[in-house]
């Protein structure tokens with residue numbers, strides 16, 4: 001008999017204290033346990049109990065230590081004393097900094113609140129920043145979503161009350177077939193890794209659709225190296241095949257979508273293409289059993305999905321499904337006809353369609369979970385359809401992204417895989433129908449001196465009346481979001497702010513106030529012109545065209561060099577923070593969840609959490625909700641005070657867990673003074689799994705909708721009907737045809753008519769972004785590496801050791817054609833500029849595509865790196881080559897380089913050519929930017945970081 005083995009402790013204490021909090025090294029917000037020793041961070045591990053990561057920690061998360069101790073951390077408030085970009089700053093006290101900011105902001109608020117443009121980057125406190133901006137009264141507020149993946153979010157919310165990532169998640173435990181479109185470590189990182197390992201352990205098939213085979217695509221069972229910008233064509237071809245072969249879930253379509261609703265046929269009329277609404281304002285269908293028109297919500301027979309029917313007013317109507325059927329059965333979407341453009345062969349497309357249908361229907365299953373739908377029908381079983389999908393920026397950052405993103409949801413809906421076991425599962429507070437989502441505020445009448453804005457800045461227009469335009473139809477926001485240029489700009493258009501402010505179009509501003517938005521580098525398309533605009537002066541007055549720039553960040557980046565006033569932020573390990581259901585939630589499919597950050601260490605510099613600073617500024621400005629009747633700050637304890645005591649609606653606040661006097665209420669309940677203590681005791685998160693009967697079909701699940709209304713997630717218990725046909729788009733089209741009381745400026749009419757199609761369609765991005773002819777035949781895109789996130793990852797001492805520069809990856813075929821070898825210097829040129837980079841040859845890339853890693857290239861002298869650091873000497877950004885505006889055309893309006901529906905930056909539509917360079921040739925691109933001077937207080941550079949040395953045992 002074997003002797004008992006000694007127990008090995010795999011996790012011995014290595015410090016003298018452990019504090020739990022939430023990671024901020026990317027957007028996933030995993031739970032972490034920070035081990036402290038002698039007042040310093042010794043080690044970071046994943047929190048095994050946390051719903052997001054269940055203990056998994058990635059390289060970035062572990063390297064949070066080097067983020068916290070980065071030499072690039074700002075140390076004290078700074079005031080510019082030289083020209084912008086000179087790096088000449090003087091250190092000032094917080095009182096002076098806050099007095100200065102208050103004086104600038106108070107003057108603007110008293111004269112014209114539009115003079116403030118407040119935009120934030122990849123921050124995680126938008127519930128606070130949006131509330132602050134609303135109280136201030138400027139219409140000009142948004143975060144970075146317009147530059148990121150707003151197409152994905154907007155398309156999902158206009159279609160099915162949800163989207164991917166924070167809104168829903170594949171059922172990793174039951175999916176048999178998983179398709180991943182355009183995803184490379186962006187957004188959901190650890191959750192996807194955990195999910196893929198579950199799928200692989202069960203032998204489920206994973207198909208990655210991406211021009212580049214890296215990361216998740218590299219471990220997929222099948223890689224489809226699609227040509228950028230053609231995902232929509234591929235998806236519509238899959239729909240073509242499924243519809244052609246009758247492999248769609250008709251029961252699901254009839255019950256939960258608008259497939260049977262009748263659409264008015266009135267060619268040239270003012271209601272052409274709208275849904276017909278009958279009695280009680282309900283849509284109608286044709287009841288094929290009763291042979292009559294009926295209220296579609298109460299149809300007691302079989303609704304027709306095809307045919308033409310006479311409406312009660314004598315006009316004719318056709319079911320949505322028939323319009324959809326005709327659209328995708330069109331031969332332009334047949335596999336044979338899309339093969340060349342997509343770079344995929346027709347047989348593969350047909351096979352994928354067959355595999356999808358087999359997984360959805362032949363592997364369908366039932367769970368013993370009874371439920372009742374919102375129409376009163378009892379279902380004894382819950383049907384599973386084990387096909388799941390996930391998509392992100394790769395399909396959305398194109399000028400055709402909105403329609404592509406909507407198409408991927410239509411594909412899932414046709415297969416009946418939305419919020420079912422095995423499919424895509426909603427995460428509370430989603431789904432939210434369009435009636436539960438806000439409309440944007442910012443029309444001229446919404447903006448008053450010294451007053452709060454009438455409503456929220458961002459929202460979901462459903463009628464032209466909701467646009468933020470004046471009586472002439474011109475934009476009222478500085479970024480032109482929600483104007484005829486980009487009507488569904490749900491996340492704003494941060495990428496247009498600097499150019500518009502510089503031009504004074506639609507009006508000049510006084511102060512640009514930014515937080516964590518590296519607009520002079522990573523977050524700008526057209527970096528050189530953006531920098532020129534930030535530094536340009538009015539020849540007449542000698543003043544900067546953008547008079548004041550206030551910037552807050554924890555680190556000295558490329559952007560800090562252009563600010564007039566710098567408010568230094570803490571690192572994520574030095575502050576209270578809130579991952580709120582009112583913001584970008586971290587819920588799980590089984591129920592809502594939220595989290596906090598707690599300070600793990602006190603700052604050792606004269607810095608303050610931006611959230612505290614914002615509340616302080618709000619109190620100094622006397623903003624609604626930030627001062628008491630006596631004029632004292634409402635939240636003297638700063639952000640953590642706000643997290644507990646602020647109520648957005650009665651009994652609904654920032655934190656959903658442990659509400660009420662005894663902490664027994666969830667989501668809605670009175671303020672609990674012990675709430676923060678309860679979070680910290682619980683590892684800094686809260687998660688409430690729902691009963692199984694509330695976990696599926698939540699768009700139409702009566703019990704769930706009742707729960708959601710009670711918790712304030714939705715405004716009523718009506719079913720959230722999936723919009724196969726998005727009538728909302730047609731309303732804008734009709735306005736462009738001259739109907740209704742809204743003026744559509746002549747210049748925008750054709751564009752609205754073309755792109756506001758209520759059914760997704762595919763067009764070449766160049767139809768919007770203008771053709772480059774044969775001059776720039778290659779697509780150029782970026783991928784986010786597993787070990788970096790935004791620009792702050794590339795300065796991290798440990799992550800830099802994984803990668804300190806980047807190369808341009810090209811296919812073997814292209815290398816041969818151009819006689820390029822590995823490491824050769826090559827020119828990459830777009831119609832906007834050229835940069836010199838090194839080449840790397842690889843197999844797993846679409847033949848028409850070149851690509852590189854994102855966010856590694858740095859400007860010399862920034863981020864406390866050596867001026868000769870490889871990130872600035874060998875690393876590069878493709879941003880230098882991307883247009884922010886479309887090329888000037890005589891007599892034509894100059895649009896931003898964006899999707900015409902949502903205004904999403906179309907930075908994945910970059911077209912380039914490459915040619916071999918002489919290594920000695922000077923580069924007028926990336927390295928043409930002068931070295932920036934580091935701000936005062938930057939510590940002397942060390943040649944080698946030896947952080948761990950302090951913990952070594954003395955011998």
Ligand code: SF4
Nearest residue numbers: 023025026029030061
């Ligand atoms: S995926 Fe990694 S970096 Fe992102 S939050 Fe989780 S541990 Fe942190």
